[in-house]
Amino acid sequence: MGLPEVSDDGLRTIEEALTKSRRYASIAPATVRRMAHKALVAAHGDVPEAIKRTKRGLHEIYGAYLPGNAPNYGAMLRQLQAAARRNEEQAVLDALSAAMGVHASTRERLPHLRTFYEEIFSRITPPTAIRDLACGFNPLAVPWMPVPGTVTYLASDIDLGLVAFVDRALGLLGVAHRAEAVDLIGARLADPVDLTLLLKTVPCLERQQPGAGWELLDAVNSPTVVTTFPTKSLGRRSKGMFQTYSAAFAAHASERSWQVEQLEIPNELIYIVRK
Ligand SMILES: C[S@@+](CC[C@H](N)C(=O)[O-])C[C@H]1O[C@@H](n2cnc3c(N)ncnc32)[C@H](O)[C@@H]1O
Numbered sequence: 001m002g003l004p005e006v007s008d009d010g011l012r013t014i015e016e017a018l019t020k021s022r023r024y025a026s027i028a029p030a031t032v033r034r035m036a037h038k039a040l041v042a043a044h045g046d047v048p049e050a051i052k053r054t055k056r057g058l059h060e061i062y063g064a065y066l067p068g069n070a071p072n073y074g075a076m077l078r079q080l081q082a083a084a085r086r087n088e089e090q091a092v093l094d095a096l097s098a099a100m101g102v103h104a105s106t107r108e109r110l111p112h113l114r115t116f117y118e119e120i121f122s123r124i125t126p127p128t129a130i131r132d133l134a135c136g137f138n139p140l141a142v143p144w145m146p147v148p149g150t151v152t153y154l155a156s157d158i159d160l161g162l163v164a165f166v167d168r169a170l171g172l173l174g175v176a177h178r179a180e181a182v183d184l185i186g187a188r189l190a191d192p193v194d195l196t197l198l199l200k201t202v203p204c205l206e207r208q209q210p211g212a213g214w215e216l217l218d219a220v221n222s223p224t225v226v227t228t229f230p231t232k233s234l235g236r237r238s239k240g241m242f243q244t245y246s247a248a249f250a251a252h253a254s255e256r257s258w259q260v261e262q263l264e265i266p267n268e269l270i271y272i273v274r275k
Contacts, residue, residue, distance in 0.1 A: 006040040010047050014040065017051045022070065024058050026161035028181040032058075061204050062159060065104040065136065073165040076102070077172070084172050092173075096140045099169070103137040105200050108232070112265040117145045119263050123272055124224050127151060127195035131222070134158075134184060134201040139166045142175050151175070154193065156182035185209050189220055196222040200230050200268065203245070214252050217273070225273040232267045245269055 014036040018024050024032070032054070039053035076099045083091035100106035100113075109116060129152040132139055139155040153175050155166050160181050167179035184201070185208055198220070202213030217227060229245035246262075249271060253260050256275075263270040 003037055003041050006037055007045065010040050010045060010050065011036055013047050014051050014054055018054060018058075021055065023063055024055060026070070026159050027058060027062065028158045028160060028183055030181075031158045031183045034183065034185060057208075061208060067102065070161065071102045071165075073161060077165065077168050080169060080172050093143060096143065096169075100137045100140050106137040106141070108267045109138075109141075109265070112268075113141055113144045116265050116268075116270075117141065119265075120226055120270065120272060121146045123261060124195065124226075127193075127224075129154060129193045130195045130197060131189075131193040131220075132156070132197045132199075133182070133189075133216075133220070134198070134204065135166065136162070136199075137166070138197070138199060139177070139179070140169055142170070142173060153177040155179045158183055184216055185212050187216075189216075192221045194223060196220045196225045198225060198227040200228050202227060203229065217252070218256070223275055225275070227271050227273065229269045230267060231264075231269050242269055 011033065015029070015032055018027070018032050018036070035057045036050065036054045039050040039057060040047070043049035043053055076095070079098065080092065080095040083095045097110060100110055126148055128148070128150070130145075130147070131154040133156060135155040135157050139153055142151075142153060145151075153170060155163070155170070155177065156179070157163055157166075158181060163179045163181050167177070170177040170179065184205055198217065202217065205213035205216060217225065227249075229241070229249070231242040231245070233241065246269060249269075253271075253273070259274040261272040263272070
């Protein structure tokens with residue numbers, strides 16, 4: 001069932017307000033429109049209230065992972081470029097680690113990054129293409145992934161600035177890739193790919209539209225899907241998240257003929273799903 005109709009003028013006013021917002025101006029227009037529509041319904045047509053709700057919603061699904069000011073993509077790229085030009089492997093890894101430290105999701109994975117990818121890739125067939133959905137800064141971790149140098153990396157998220165940054169960074173690393181803005185709510189992902197990464201994103205999609213995260217896991221057209229769940233909140237206090245997400249995943253998987261392996265690193269519960 002779709003949302004009730006709202007006024008086009010109201011929607012446009014919210015969109016304009018968001019394009020003037022320093023924090024949310026780079027969010028994909030389709031995502032802003034979707035969030036604005038929902039906010040306008042919840043605010044019973046009160047536009048100023050709907051603007052506040054739209055920003056609050058975008059903070060929860062996107063802004064909370066990033067620092068108060070927009071990341072300095074230019075500076076991060078210059079650092080990476082300089083290291084790549086000098087052809088110094090450690091300097092490249094340092095520049096990538098520094099960039100990944102800017103986004104909360106990759107920051108908390110950093111101390112365990114090598115183990116994380118070695119454990120995953122030792123269990124699966126080497127992929128020719130990887131699709132990283134709601135990728136955040138994770139595509140910068142390609143050098144930590146034991147994958148063939150010929151791998152193609154397909155990255156997407158809802159932030160145009162982040163996607164442009166990932167595009168440039170993967171280019172500097174010499175990785176064949178495509179980086180684009182994709183809103184996973186209602187997205188069609190029919191193109192087959194051998195491996196899909198859906199890291200720490202199912203709960204974020206469930207918050208936006210109940211059922212959407214689990215439906216996406218079913219819909220992705222990949223024989224292998226790696227999906228993970230946070231086991232600590234952003235505020236660092238564990239809230240029984242491991243129990244909640246492992247029980248929810250077990251209930252979902254039990255109704256499907258998937259083969260599943262479960263792994264764990266600090267802060268993250270990992271499932272390798274073979275369909
Ligand atoms: C918890 S972070 C995970 C980032 C990355 N997958 C990782 O684990 O490092 C959630 C990510 O989902 C993105 N996101 C939120 N809602 C989305 C949507 N509807 N469609 C696509 N991406 C979305 C956010 O911008 C953010 O980068």
